[in-house]
Amino acid sequence: MTTLSHAVRDSSTMLRRNLRHMRRYPSMTLMLAGLPVVFLLLFVYVFGGTLGNGLGGPSGGRAAYLTYVVPGILLMGVAGAATGTAVSVATDMTEGIISRFRTMAIARASVLTGHVVGSLIQTMLSLVVVVGVALLVGFRSDADPLAWLATAGVLAMTAFALTWLAVALGLVSESVETASNLPMPLTLLPFLGSGFVPTESMPAGLRQFAEYQPFTPIIETLRALLTGGPVGSNAIVATAWCAGIALVSYLWARRLYARRTVR
Secondary structure, three states, X not given: OOHHHHHHHHHHHHHHHHHHHHHHOOHHHHHHHHHHHHHHHHHHHHHHHHHHHOOOOOOOHHHHHHHHHHHHHHHHHHHHHXXXXXXXXXXXXXXXXXXXXXXXXXXXXXXXXXXXXXXXXXXXXXXXXXXXXXXXXXXXXXXXXXXXXXXXXXXHHHHHHHHHHHXXXXXXXXXXXXXXXXXXXXXXXXXXXXXXXXXXXXXXXXXXXXXXXXXXXXXXXXXXXXXXXXXXOHHHHHHHXXXXXXXXXXXXHHHHHHHHOOO
């Protein structure tokens, strides 16, 4: 058996392990979907009327705000999943299972690969629930099937990048409690971007941060795809951010894992 096929086989085994955990503890998946759904309902039904009127255009109100806020809610769901990944990785590192894996003839990279792919599947499943709720409360999209496929691709790309970042944060944490706290700022970035209000409505300093932070071009790309508008350069910027975050996080995670597994 070649080294590559050995790594693929072991990664598949670790993926099945994480999927069994997901099936055994469905509350995590429900929580990943539940928090974005709560924010969706809160902002649409409590603040949506006023915020929707402030968007301008011929149509406003709650329906207009629902169309506007869904991309930000979806990205919040992706960012929220990072906490679960970091906790899962930190649990493995602190409860001794890695020491047992070291005594077995398995590919070292398979443990992290199983976490990443499992978390990606869990995140995408939770986003399906969020989209379903959005459709139930009145969200309507002008996207054609190709645009919906591109939307899924952007979300998967973002989830992949943030999952590797979460893996690194889980590895750098000395306890599960620390791992649960480190990714939390990621869930705030949609609020400090164009996820819930246009950046033009923000004060000057905050507006500059909102326009140049990584989540804003991702949100604008999703919004354009879902509403049938022009994507422009946002897709390129979003892809560059995701590629950079994924690469740096992967290298960081690999270095941390190598350091911690030789203890």
